[in-house]
Structures are given as C-alpha cells and as structure tokens.
Amino acid sequence: xxxxxxxxxxxxxxxxxxxxxxxxxxxxxxxxxxxxxxxxxxxxxxxxxxxxxxxxxxxxxxxxxxxxxxxxxxxxxxxxxxxxxxxxxxxxxxxxxxxxxxxxxxxxxxxxxxxxxxxxxxxxxxxxxxxxxxxxxxxxxxxxxxxxxxxxxxxxxxxxxxxxxxxxxxxxxxxxxxxxxxxxxxxxxxxxxxxxxxxxxxxxxxxxxxxxxxxxxxxxxxxxxxxxxxxxxxxxxxxxxxxxxxxxxxxxxxxxxxxxxxxxxxxxxxxxxxxxxxxxxxxxxxxxxxxxxxxxxxxxxxxxxxxxxxxxxxxxxx
Amino acid sequence: xxxxxxxxxxxxxxxxxxxxxxxxxxxxxxxxxxxxxxxxxxxxxxxxxxxxxxxxxxxxxxxxxxxxxxxxxxxxxxxxxxxxxxxxxxxxxxxxxxxxxxxxxxxxxxxxxxxxxxxxxxxxxxxxxxxxxxxxxxxxxxxxxxxxxxxxxxxxxxxxxxxxxxxxxxxxxxxxxxxxxxxxxxxxxxxxxxxxxxxxxxxxxxxxxxxxxxxxxxxxxxxxxxxxxxxxxxxxxxxxxxxxxx
Numbered sequence: 001x002x003x004x005x006x007x008x009x010x011x012x013x014x015x016x017x018x019x020x021x022x023x024x025x026x027x028x029x030x031x032x033x034x035x036x037x038x039x040x041x042x043x044x045x046x047x048x049x050x051x052x053x054x055x056x057x058x059x060x061x062x063x064x065x066x067x068x069x070x071x072x073x074x075x076x077x078x079x080x081x082x083x084x085x086x087x088x089x090x091x092x093x094x095x096x097x098x099x100x101x102x103x104x105x106x107x108x109x110x111x112x113x114x115x116x117x118x119x120x121x122x123x124x125x126x127x128x129x130x131x132x133x134x135x136x137x138x139x140x141x142x143x144x145x146x147x148x149x150x151x152x153x154x155x156x157x158x159x160x161x162x163x164x165x166x167x168x169x170x171x172x173x174x175x176x177x178x179x180x181x182x183x184x185x186x187x188x189x190x191x192x193x194x195x196x197x198x199x200x201x202x203x204x205x206x207x208x209x210x211x212x213x214x215x216x217x218x219x220x221x222x223x224x225x226x227x228x229x230x231x232x233x234x235x236x237x238x239x240x241x242x243x244x245x246x247x248x249x250x251x252x253x254x255x256x257x258x259x260x261x262x263x264x265x266x267x268x269x270x271x272x273x274x275x276x277x278x279x280x281x282x283x284x285x286x287x288x289x290x291x292x293x294x295x296x297x298x299x300x301x302x303x304x305x306x307x308x309x310x311x312x313x314x315x316x317x318x
Numbered sequence: 319x320x321x322x323x324x325x326x327x328x329x330x331x332x333x334x335x336x337x338x339x340x341x342x343x344x345x346x347x348x349x350x351x352x353x354x355x356x357x358x359x360x361x362x363x364x365x366x367x368x369x370x371x372x373x374x375x376x377x378x379x380x381x382x383x384x385x386x387x388x389x390x391x392x393x394x395x396x397x398x399x400x401x402x403x404x405x406x407x408x409x410x411x412x413x414x415x416x417x418x419x420x421x422x423x424x425x426x427x428x429x430x431x432x433x434x435x436x437x438x439x440x441x442x443x444x445x446x447x448x449x450x451x452x453x454x455x456x457x458x459x460x461x462x463x464x465x466x467x468x469x470x471x472x473x474x475x476x477x478x479x480x481x482x483x484x485x486x487x488x489x490x491x492x493x494x495x496x497x498x499x500x501x502x503x504x505x506x507x508x509x510x511x512x513x514x515x516x517x518x519x520x521x522x523x524x525x526x527x528x529x530x531x532x533x534x535x536x537x538x539x540x541x542x543x544x545x546x547x548x549x550x551x552x553x554x555x556x557x558x559x560x561x562x563x564x
Contacts, residue, residue, distance in 0.1 A: 184430055184432060188418065189419065192408050192419045196408055199407065202390060203420050203477070206391050
C-alpha cells in the first residue's frame with residue numbers, strides 16, 4: 001500500500017474520460033450509445049463478481065443468480081403493481097441480497113471446486129424456476145415490454161440519451177462505493193483471505209463472516225446491474241440467470257484481470273464490443289470467444305491489465 | 319493460573335496415532351521448548367492448541383478457560399498467536415501489508431467498509447516501527463513472495479509478535495536459516511516481553527537450550543520427558559532416543 005500521491009497525469013486522464021462520457025450522447029448514434037450502456041452495466045456486474053473471485057478468492061459459477069433475480073423482480077414490479085423506481089429498485093436489491101445471503105449460507109460451507117459446483121447448482125435452480133413457472137415468469141418467453149422507470153423529470157428514460165445518463169450516474173456511484181470497499185480495512189482483509197485463509201484465522205479474523213458479507217455485497221451489486229439490464233432491454237428472460245451468463249461474467253473478469261476494479265471494466269468493454277463486432281459476421285461468436293479465452297490464458301494469465309503491467313515493468317518504466 | 323494446559327490430548331489421523339495422551343502445563347511467562355525427532359507430533363500439537371485441527375480426545379485450557387472446541391480465530395482473540403513451520407504469509411501482498419493485516423485483526427476498524435485503510439495512521443506507524451526495529455524496513459514495499467527465504471521466516475515471526483499475544487507458539491522459527499539469520503531470530507525472540515508465554519518447537523539444540531526455561535520431549539506421539547533445561551540436557555533416555563539418533 002503506497003502512500004497516496006496526487007498524480008497530475010492520472011487526474012487529467014480521469015477528467016478527460018469524464019468529459020468524454022458526458023459528451024457521448026452527442027457523438028454516437030443511438031445504436032452505439034446503447035452498446036456503451038450495455039458495457040457500463042456489464043462492467044458493474046463484472047466488478048461485483050471480482051469482489052468474490054479477485055479479492056476474496058471465491059470462484060463462484062453462479063453469479064448470474066443475483067443479476068437475474070433482481071432483473072425479474074424489476075420486471076415483475078414494473079409490469080405488475082407498477083411501483084416507481086424509488087420502491088422498485090430497493091426492493092429488487094433486497095431480493096438479490098436475500099438470495100445471496102441464502103446461497104452464501106449454503107455455499108460458504110465448502111471451498112474450491114466444491115464451492116464452484118454448489119454455486120452453479122443453486123443458480124441453475126433459479127433458472128429452472130424462471131424457465132418453468134410460466135404463469136409468473138413467462139417461461140421461455142420471459143417478460144416483454146418492461147417499462148422504463150419514470151423519475152418525474154422533464155426527460156423520459158424511454159429516450160436514449162436520458163437513459164444513458166441515468167445508467168452513467170448509477171454505475172458511477174456504485175463504482176465509487178466499490179472503490180471505497182476495496183480500499184477499506186475490510187477490503188484489505190478480503191485480500192488476506194484470498195492469499196491465506198489459515199493465516200487469517202491464526203491472526204484472529206472470523207473468516208466466514210468476511211466471506212459472507214463479501215458474498216452478499218457482491219450479490220447486491222450484481223442485482224443492481226440486473227435491474228439496469230432489465231430496463232435497458234425492456235425485457236427479462238431465463239438467460240439472465242443462466243450458467244452461460246455466469247460464465248460470461250467470469251470471462252470478462254479473467255479477460256480484463258482479476259483483483260483490480262479496472263480489469264473487469266476493460267474485460268466487460270472488450271467482451272461486449274467483440275461480441276457485437278463478431279456477431280455481425282458469423283454465428284460462431286462463442287467459438288471465437290473460446291479462442292480469445294485460450295490466448296489470454298496462455299499469454300496473459302493475469303488478464304489484459306496484468307499484461308500491461310508486466311510489459312511496463314519489462315520496459316523499465318515504473 | 320497456568321497459561322496453557324493440555325490434558326490427555328490425543329489425535330489420530332485415520333489409524334495413525336499422531337499424538338497419544340499428552341499432558342503438560344505451561345506457566346505464564348515461561349519459555350517452553352518442545353523437541354523431538356521428525357514425526358514426533360510437535361506440529362500436530364501446535365495445530366491442536368491453535369485450533370487448526372480438532373483434537374480427537376482430551377482438553378486444552380488457555381488461562382483456565384476450556385478452548386478445546388473454540389475456532390482458531392477466537393483463540394487468537396484470547397491472546398494466542400502462532401507462527402508456521404511452512405512459511406504462511408500473504409504472498410501477493412507487500413511486506414508492509416502483511417504486517418498491517420496482523421495489526422488490523424484486533425483493531426476496531428477491522429470490519430469497516432466505508433473508510434479508507436490509509437486512515438489507520440496508527441497501524442501504519444506501528445507496522446513501520448516493527449519492520450524498522452527488525453531491520454526489514456527496506457522490504458516494506460516488496461511483495462512477500464519476492465523476498466528471500468530467510469526474510470520470509472523473519473516476517474512470519476513478526477506477524478506473530480505483532481499481535482502482542484499472551485501466548486506465542488513458534489513453530490521452528492530458525493529452520494533453514496543461515497547462521498547469521500539464526501542469531502537475528504534468536505535475538506528477536508529474546509527481546510519479547512518476559513511476561514509473554516512462549517512455546518517453541520526447535521530442532522537446533524543450541525538454540526533450544528539457549529532459550530528454554532523448561533523442555534518437553536515428544537517421541538512417536540508420546541511425551542517421554544519434561545523438566546528444566548539442564549535436567550533434560552542430562553537425561554539419558556532423551557540423549558539416547560533423540561540426541562543420540564543424529
């Protein structure tokens with residue numbers, strides 16, 4: 001942990017980035033603006049997952065459970081009672097958190113590949129419910145025509161630019177919260193658990209309690225991403241809770257680099273961009289994704305941000 | 319009141335009896351050395367005192383309280399610290415961050431999510447002072463996996479000391495160290511407050527006899543001798559089965 005320094009170059013970069021993000025609706029066509037929104041949502045989803053796999057060392061393969069159940073809650077609350085955002089969003093997050101708490105109680109009794117299997121199994125139970133309980137979830141057809149929230153502002157979130165700003169603000173605030181968490185004493189303890197659980201126990205940490213809080217926190221932030229995704233697509237389907245979704249968020253984190261918050265953002269951006277680019281030419285997107293994954297695994301095991309770090313070290317710039 | 323009591327402690331792994339019926343009492347402030355050939359059950363004993371393994375049978379008391387079934391972190395919070403025979407650090411964290419984790423465990427801030435870790439200036443100061451005191455300040459910013467073996471062993475001991483425990487279990491702190499490093503580590507242990515109770519497993523007899531008040535000898539899972547340093551040094555049975563075996 002190096003002492004905090006003011007780095008003018010970094011500050012300038014952040015400022016330029018922020019200005020660019022604010023200006024994007026004026027620069028991009030609606031199609032590409034929608035792509036950026038999707039990237040932001042998946043960046044949040046991937047960051048929440050990195051809290052587990054990258055910081056705490058918990059390899060879950062069921063992280064879509066919380067993303068998906070919050071998306072369903074958002075869709076059902078908007079289509080059914082028609083709650084406004086200030087009720088529907090907290091309710092959806094609460095459902096995601098409660099699901100994560102329940103699954104955490106069951107899954108955190110195991111570790112390693114057993115943890116992976118049980119999180120996978122639990123999330124597939126949710127998928128089974130989403131797929132089978134047609135009268136509520138719409139089954140395979142999902143929930144179409146989910147209305148976007150009405151904030152009572154002069155701008156309608158049904159329009160592209162206001163929705164973009166809405167997602168930008170929500171994801172931005174969530175990112176700031178995650179940055180605080182990983183830099184807190186709690187976040188430091190999570191990294192200790194990743195590195196050596198036995199030593200943490202010997203030092204007096206109630207490791208289970210840290211893991212449980214991290215698990216619920218990660219599930220809640222994944223739920224926030226799920227809410228936004230339901231609003232973006234105006235649609236929820238069983239695919240949102242499916243293991244493929246869990247695997248995709250895992251790939252994003254691995255692609256970008258686990259153990260930092262920046263890595264998952266890069267991974268999510270690359271993933272969504274590649275998917276969009278390649279799907280335009282061929283049906284074999286998953287095959288190409290597999291190749292990219294193998295290449296990253298072979299040549300950049302710490303993800304793209306890890307690769308950049310290593311190259312910079314090798315070329316003698318500190 | 320005794321600092322640590324083991325009453326008829328046993329442990330078997332499958333059919334193998336790693337420890338059978340071991341009983342001893344350690345007084346507050348005592349330096350107790352545990353010696354014995356490989357496979358005597360020394361590290362198994364430490365793992366049961368610290369809670370890493372469950373005991374098969376018997377009772378362990380820390381300052382009178384039965385801790386036999388407490389999880390390891392609760393024992394640590396009662397003032398029991400340990401180091402590891404096989405170095406057990408946080409490899410991808412810096413040496414400073416390693417020490418900070420040891421200090422933070424007992425700090426009120428440990429479970430705070432919203433405050434930056436940097437705000438804990440008092441912990442940074444203590445961690446820096448500890449590393450400075452042991453001549454490791456230059457390593458503070460290096461990853462624990464990148465420092466030398468001897469340095470890792472020293473950091474392992476510092477993590478145990480940083481907890482300011484009432485009872486410290488040292489599992490072969492000098493194993494594999496150079497002669498100069500052994501002198502440093504022995505100096506570290508000597509400098510610990512005299513009211514801190516220390517149990518230490520040691521293979522180097524010179525080190526063991528230098529530091530010990532009393533010595534417990536384990537052999538094939540059984541306690542075969544215990545007594546003041548000089549009595550053990552002159553114990554014929556110990557010399558035969560342990561010292562003579564080398």
